[in-house]
Amino acid sequence: MSDLFSSFNSLGLGDLSGVDLYKEKETTVKRPEPAEVKEVIPLGEKDLLFDKTYTCPVCDEPFKNKTVRTGKNRLLRIERDLRQVYTPVDQVKYDVIACPHCGYAALGRYFDSPTRMQIEGVRKNICINYRPQKWGEECYSYEDAYLRYQLALGNAIAKSSKSSEIAYICLKMAWTLRGKREALDQTAPDYEQARKEHEAAEKECLQKALDGFVLARQKESYPMCGMDEPTTDYLLAALAFEVGDLPTASKMVSTVLTSRSASSHIKDKTRDLKEEIVELVKKQAGKN
Ligand SMILES: [Zn+2]
Incomplete structure (x- = not known):
């Protein structure tokens, strides 16, 4: 390697x-x-x-x-x-x-x-x-x-x-x-x-x-x-999710969902991601 x-x-x-x-x-x-x-x-x-x-x-x-x-x-x-x-x-x-x-x-x-x-x-x-x-x-x-x-x-x-x-x-x-x-x-x-x-x-x-x-x-x-600011923030949330950094992912999801400048399209994507985060947190809690 x-x-x-x-x-x-x-x-x-x-x-x-x-x-x-x-x-x-x-x-x-x-x-x-x-x-x-x-x-x-x-x-x-x-x-x-x-x-x-x-x-x-x-x-x-x-x-x-x-x-x-x-x-x-x-x-x-x-x-x-x-x-x-x-x-x-x-x-x-x-x-x-x-x-x-x-x-x-x-x-x-x-x-x-x-x-x-x-x-x-x-x-x-x-x-x-x-x-x-x-x-x-x-x-x-x-x-x-x-x-x-x-x-x-x-x-x-x-x-x-x-x-x-x-x-x-x-x-x-x-x-x-x-x-x-x-x-x-x-x-x-x-x-x-x-x-x-x-x-x-x-x-x-x-x-x-x-x-x-x-x-x-x-x-x-x-x-x-x-990319505009909400799209960049969404991307940060998605990348954090991909690498398993759920605290950062959740924080950035909240930032996008409370943003006044985020389009409805990016908010929809963010809500989907939020669901995936919630699912993963539940799954991880079940394992412990
Ligand atoms: Zn050259």
Whole structure:
């Protein structure tokens, strides 16, 4: 087992291994390495992709990045922690934009807008050591996607990004691991072990996301990662629930339900979550 930065050596970024994500806590997020279990890429995934051209704000070189044709990808459901599940293409695999020339990578929302200082940070900490990668020719596997998120995370640290940006990357890493777990070959002999390892690693990413959003809530203004305050508070409640922190989940649920600015949609979701918390508390009390 290796940590959140497990592939940094292969990217040429070994120096960033073990760095504190929010400069406050130890980083110990694990990454699963199930040797025998392959993931299944849905038929037709490559037909829904196209190469979008970007110009890198760090090295000024043009490059192409695989992008999903959103009109043809269907939203199946939105999960408790706001993960949007699409079919046939898991959109989260394609959310990182990565320059193949210099190693600059970020989520789409943040790609175009690094400050001069941040560009310097990326040049100093990423570009000089970066080893060019070959991502999937037609589609990205979850392995490719996870590696691209690791690169985006390394860049976010090199840019001294806000906690919310780092937390959002950790959240999407958790969703990547969840998507990968769902796509694992269930007939493989090591499937059960791989499933458990992915679940554990996903939970650690969710915990990192929660830690970051808690910090961001104290220091940053809204909208945060495109979310208004009640939506961010709902997400905090959901993440706390996912990692078993029921006191925080309950506190944030109350905050949303008493908020005057929360939409009826987010209040409905919060009431559903409240029921789940109550059920879980009852279950836990029954066990004791
Ligand atoms: Zn570049």
